[in-house]
Amino acid sequence: MPNLLPAVFFGHGNPMNALSHNAYTEAWAELGRTIPRPKAILCISAHWFVPRTGVTISTAPKTIHDFGGFPKELYAVQYPAPGDPELARRVQQLLAPVPVTLDDSWGLDHGTWSVLCHAYPQADVPVVQLSIDENKPASFHYEIGERLAPLREEGVLIAGSGNIVHNLQAYAWGDVEPYDWAVRFEQDARARILSGDDRSLVPYESLGRDAQLSIPSPDHFLPLLYVLATRQKQDAVSFPVEGVDGGSISMLAVKLG
Secondary structure, X not given: OXXXXXXXXXXXXXXXXXXXXXXXXXXXXXXXXXXXXXXXXXXXXXEEEEOOOEEEOOOOOOEOOXXXXXXXXXXXXXXXXXXXXXXXXXXXXXXXXXXXXXXXXXXXXXXXXXXXXXXOOOOOOOEEEEEEEOOOOHHHHHHHHHHHHHHHHHOEEEEEEEOOOEOHHHOOOOOOOOOHHHHHHHHHHHHHHHOOOHHHHOOHHHOOHHHHHHOOOOOOOHHHHHHHOOOOOOOOEEOOOOOEEOOOEEOOOEXXX
16 A cells, blocks of 8 residues: 555643644654645544544634633634545545534644644645544444544545543643653553554553553543554554653654554
């Protein structure tokens, strides 16, 4: 499959990364430069976590500032990428018979634009978001990812945005060492991914205390499963972004292909 686009899971971390120039954002920019230019991007963001499966249908999705307490400069950021109604309908077709709402009320939340403003700073690649149904088990989300895999042959970059380790209650501001449990779980997840044992991450709730501390709620972890489920036999696996922010937020990125 010479035209198979990569699929990427981004650890997006703090919304302020949208305005920052650091090792994480520089690596995101490098991904945008080195991945073959996609026809469109389908993003599964931790921040569209709702009781249904929906896909954005707008031709001009709005930039959503879905956070509070940050500097006014962050609220001024706009990411005016066009939408792609044709891709939205293609997603709906691929996921049938799962009911998928064509949604014109949502837009691009910070899980999407805080990363893409570095990877594709011109905002000239169409972007569609797919919601995460909060009522469904992890196995459902992995199966949805499997159904989306053909898009990689159709010029679509499938991007998940969340964090493999995401525990805000344990977050510590400043230059702090990662918590032992965060390091152990990230290392365990990396080993499973490298070995091709992706499915063992689906029942994450049964993976022990490190997993429970790393995934106190599933919203930031589930986008990883969507990406892993698109994996093809020939895909090389790499981790183009590494690091732990605030002791408890993994910034690890996973690239397939």
